[in-house]
Amino acid sequence: xxxxxxxxxxxxxxxxxxxxxxxxxxxxxxxxxxxxxxxxxxxxxxxxxxxxxxxxxxxxxxxxxxxxxxxxxxxxxxxxxxxxxxxxxxxxxxxxxxxxxxxxxxxxxxxxxxxxxxxxxxxxxxxxxxxxxxxxxxxxxxxxxxxxxxxxxxxxxxxxxxxxxxxxxxxxxxxxxxxxxxxxxxxxxxxxxxxxxxxxxxxxxxxxxxxxxxxxxxxxxxxxxxxxxxxxxxxxxxxxxxxxxxxxxxxxxxxxxxxxxxxxxxxxxxxxxxxxxxxxxxxxxxxxxxxxxxxxxxxxxxxxxxxxxxxxxxx
Amino acid sequence: xxxxxxxxxxxxxxxxxxxxxxxxxxxxxxxxxxxxxxxxxxxxxxxxxxxxxxxxxxxxxxxxxxxxxxxxxxxxxxxxxxxxxxxxxxxxxxxxxxxxxxxxxxxxxxxxxxxxxxxxxxxxxxxxxxxxxxxxxxxxxxxxxxxxxxxxxxxxxxxxxxxxxxxxxxxxxxxxxxxxxxxxxxxxxxxxxxxxxxxxxxxxxxxxxxxxxxxxxxxxxxxxxxxxxxxxxxxxxxxxxxxxxxxxxxxxxxxxxxxxxxxxxxxxxxxxxxxxxxxxxxxxxxxxxxxxxxxxxxxxxxxxxxxxxxxxxxx
Numbered sequence: 001x002x003x004x005x006x007x008x009x010x011x012x013x014x015x016x017x018x019x020x021x022x023x024x025x026x027x028x029x030x031x032x033x034x035x036x037x038x039x040x041x042x043x044x045x046x047x048x049x050x051x052x053x054x055x056x057x058x059x060x061x062x063x064x065x066x067x068x069x070x071x072x073x074x075x076x077x078x079x080x081x082x083x084x085x086x087x088x089x090x091x092x093x094x095x096x097x098x099x100x101x102x103x104x105x106x107x108x109x110x111x112x113x114x115x116x117x118x119x120x121x122x123x124x125x126x127x128x129x130x131x132x133x134x135x136x137x138x139x140x141x142x143x144x145x146x147x148x149x150x151x152x153x154x155x156x157x158x159x160x161x162x163x164x165x166x167x168x169x170x171x172x173x174x175x176x177x178x179x180x181x182x183x184x185x186x187x188x189x190x191x192x193x194x195x196x197x198x199x200x201x202x203x204x205x206x207x208x209x210x211x212x213x214x215x216x217x218x219x220x221x222x223x224x225x226x227x228x229x230x231x232x233x234x235x236x237x238x239x240x241x242x243x244x245x246x247x248x249x250x251x252x253x254x255x256x257x258x259x260x261x262x263x264x265x266x267x268x269x270x271x272x273x274x275x276x277x278x279x280x281x282x283x284x285x286x287x288x289x290x291x292x293x294x295x296x297x298x299x300x301x302x303x304x305x306x307x308x309x310x311x312x313x314x315x
Numbered sequence: 316x317x318x319x320x321x322x323x324x325x326x327x328x329x330x331x332x333x334x335x336x337x338x339x340x341x342x343x344x345x346x347x348x349x350x351x352x353x354x355x356x357x358x359x360x361x362x363x364x365x366x367x368x369x370x371x372x373x374x375x376x377x378x379x380x381x382x383x384x385x386x387x388x389x390x391x392x393x394x395x396x397x398x399x400x401x402x403x404x405x406x407x408x409x410x411x412x413x414x415x416x417x418x419x420x421x422x423x424x425x426x427x428x429x430x431x432x433x434x435x436x437x438x439x440x441x442x443x444x445x446x447x448x449x450x451x452x453x454x455x456x457x458x459x460x461x462x463x464x465x466x467x468x469x470x471x472x473x474x475x476x477x478x479x480x481x482x483x484x485x486x487x488x489x490x491x492x493x494x495x496x497x498x499x500x501x502x503x504x505x506x507x508x509x510x511x512x513x514x515x516x517x518x519x520x521x522x523x524x525x526x527x528x529x530x531x532x533x534x535x536x537x538x539x540x541x542x543x544x545x546x547x548x549x550x551x552x553x554x555x556x557x558x559x560x561x562x563x564x565x566x567x568x569x570x571x572x573x574x575x576x577x578x579x580x581x582x583x584x585x586x587x588x589x590x591x592x593x594x595x596x597x598x599x600x601x602x603x604x605x606x607x608x609x610x611x612x613x614x615x616x617x618x619x620x621x622x623x624x625x626x627x628x629x630x
Contacts, residue, residue: 027580255365
């Protein structure tokens with residue numbers, strides 16, 4: 001994909017005067033890394049490739065900057081201000097006409113339109129298509145972590161909330177984002193997978209039932225680990241300190257990859273996750289003990305009411 | 316183990332004026348972490364626990380020092396100078412008389428005596444025992460990474476080499492250390508496991524045969540990843556740069572945990588390991604492609620002779 005286009009990148013790097021270049025790819029694109037690295041090395045750059053797992057722009061390999069003038073991060077838009085990082089988002093095209101499949105589900109004249117970073121360049125074309133079908137779009141400017149118009153992240157639904165719409169069309173893969181949008185906005189949410197063409201109405205009810213069961217299991221846990229991520233865009237130490245102050249048996253646990261083996265080794269009876277907010281919601285089945293969101297822990301500690309349950313977003 | 320003894324640690328921390336304390340435990344001791352953390356929190360300290368995997372003092376959770384005045388590292392002696400780290404080695408006792416089992420294997424009047432950090436406090440008692448049997452001991456002062464007399468690491472056999480002995484007695488668990496000593500010293504090596512009592516003569520021949528097979532598989536690899544560790548005591552960037560200059564298809568890969576999944580995702584045909592030197596020797600069966608030591612790669616590149624094959628140590 002970029003192999004055809006490294007000439008632009010090389011031009012850009014030369015303009016910046018970079019000589020030592022670090023490269024970082026998310027898991028799904030890592031297979032391109034050896035060839036791209038070799039092509040930059042061939043162009044005269046000293047190249048360092050980050051080999052750690054990477055799932056987003058919240059997870060920048062800033063440690064490479066000890067040895068590199070600039071870090072090129074592939075696949076994501078920035079979630080924070082990073083002067084020494086060049087972002088090369090991954091653009092994934094699809095046939096706009098696939099939106100046809102969502103039309104039978106839409107009830108309102110105006111829908112909020114949101115998508116993920118790999119499709120966000122198609123927002124204008126999607127808007128035109130829906131307008132041609134008599135549906136107007138409310139598309140919000142991005143938030144701090146989502147710099148592009150109409151963009152949402154699994155930890156930031158700002159563009160969905162700010163659309164102000166009662167009905168939201170999410171175009172993208174998977175159900176985590178639209179479920180999060182439903183819980184964050186209380187709007188009616190339609191999800192369209194542009195690659196398979198399948199459309200459906202999405203509700204947060206099933207997730208809520210699962211989460212309440214996890215909370216019941218966590219009640220009365222004798223030891224609590226408050227997980228703080230060491231990753232650049234997931235580090236919420238202030239929140240973690242506040243949560244740790246809610247229980248004498250709560251201890252802050254600082255870690256990079258939150259995985260089942262490490263949680264088992266540490267041996268806490270329950271964890272509260274302030275790292276990537278998807279971990280608690282998506283990966284609970286993989287974990288040996290309950291992993292709560294910050295809001296769920298607050299409810300169990302009696303400092304938040306059940307009515308104020310909300311999905312965790314990183315501000 | 317330390318739970319009975321946290322009073323000494325608390326005293327020490329108070330003397331240093333530490334208020335915010337980070338704790339780090341290796342995998343085998345992590346289960347004690349929740350209780351020790353709670354006991355320090357109870358004593359009035361703000362506590363942060365490192366939750367990342369840890370296999371040695373080469374792998375210090377220095378990132379915790381962003382939020383802590385001091386890092387207490389349990390289980391290992393220092394491998395480098397770390398002013399803000401307190402080391403709490405783990406002492407594992409055994410019956411000195413178990414050395415009786417090694418006597419039938421010893422042929423010389425003088426043996427080099429070495430052990431690992433958890434038993435190194437027993438070096439004087441072991442020396443006395445062997446003297447009482449008419450065997451004198453050559454016990455070398457430690458090297459830079461092995462500060463204690465008679466101590467060896469899996470990546471540093473300085474105390475074995477400096478003993479100058481033709482016969483070396485290694486007291487400890489597992490065969491990696493004594494095999495490494497055999498390859499590093501060319502001495503006759505006897506290994507005694509003080510917990511099971513089993514003694515044996517150890518040779519590096521089988522490891523060498525396996526390594527030669529791995530080298531043959533790596534010959535002609537089309538892409539080469541030169542692994543550099545991000546860990547404090549394993550980072551050999553200068554070595555990696557020199558190795559990367561030996562082949563146009565070699566790219567430096569900077570990573571924290573060297574695991575099979577990441578090596579597969581990155582997709583190089585072969586790797587050269589400058590991180591923990593045991594990884595190539597011990598874990599090759601877990602890796603999807605050949606992982607060479609620096610010296611093995613040099614031999615394949617024609618800049619080192621086969622006769623100069625040696626085991627990789629971190630200087």
